[in-house]
Amino acid sequence: MPPDVKDKATLHILQKSGLSKTPQRLAVLNILMNTVVPVNIKSIRQALESKISINRVTIYRILSLFKQHMIIREITSPGGNNYFELATMKNPVHPHFLCRKCAALSCLEPLTFSQANHWLTPDKDYSIENIEINISGLCASCRNATKLQKRSVKQ
């Protein structure tokens, strides 16, 4: 294992979950830790290319493992290109915004308890484990782009 990959924080996360420390796992975890927005598998593979040689199957297995150990969260996307983000205490479950044009995913403010409470009790019979709120539309830049385009067409 190349020592430069051994980031102290990433190592600690694996240790806490009792997972063995392989360069592949550290590399994947590194990407998740150093990105601000959630990333989909395609971006993860791209980001890994320059850092380490890793089989695509391994990426699936690592992500699946991280999810089981609740190291990461998976954000469902309409087209099936799901996104992943770190699931730390400082980063609680929150809604997301997905731009239908550029497919950029951004994180929104988390729900307060009173806000969530309404959905926490849809029925006494359900046991609720997860609430996913996904908002879609046009992001700021894509919205601006279409505005400018319309103006130039009018001229």
Next chain:
Amino acid sequence: MPPDVKDKATLHILQKSGLSKTPQRLAVLNILMNTVVPVNIKSIRQALESKISINRVTIYRILSLFKQHMIIREITSPGGNNYFELATMKNPVHPHFLCRKCAALSCLEPLTFSQANHWLTPDKDYSIENIEINISGLCASCRNATKLQKRSVKQ
């Protein structure tokens, strides 16, 4: 076209959208109209089998077309097995509950305006087109089943 398939209501829906009335479209629409819970493609295909001979490609094309014309809505599912439901005025956008065990999807009460309003303005820069709320966990019957199982184990 066999006349027994020509349900008056389904015909009218296609007419309103200016779509030509093929037996395949009527059959698909019929299923969506006669089901209480949203259905995924697999169930749609199964339901169609006994009614009409239809190519799987045609089903995809019809569903895609219905979505464009806002006759139906697609409900995103974590695993990618999305569900479809009729999008009428009497059936506004609403949250859904997906059981992680039996994969049954059920409809929850729609948001009131004041409830939705909080999410309608995450940022002035976004233009919001859709809000999807998906709650997951265990449904009533699956929850009961596990309870009973635990009890019998304890004995």
Next chain:
DNA sequence: TTAATTATTGCAACCAAGTTGCATTATTGG
């Protein structure tokens, strides 16, 4: 009602995403 025009369907081939079994290789704990 008929015939031309236009739209839809079926078919086959293709593509992308994800999964599985198993041999090879790496990590761990002593």
Next chain:
DNA sequence: CCAATAATGCAACTTGGTTGCAATAATTAA
């Protein structure tokens, strides 16, 4: 360092969905 255990890489496979095009059906207007 060595044995035991676990993770990875590889190839093959499965599943879900898409595309181009020829055959067929629906529409429209004569």
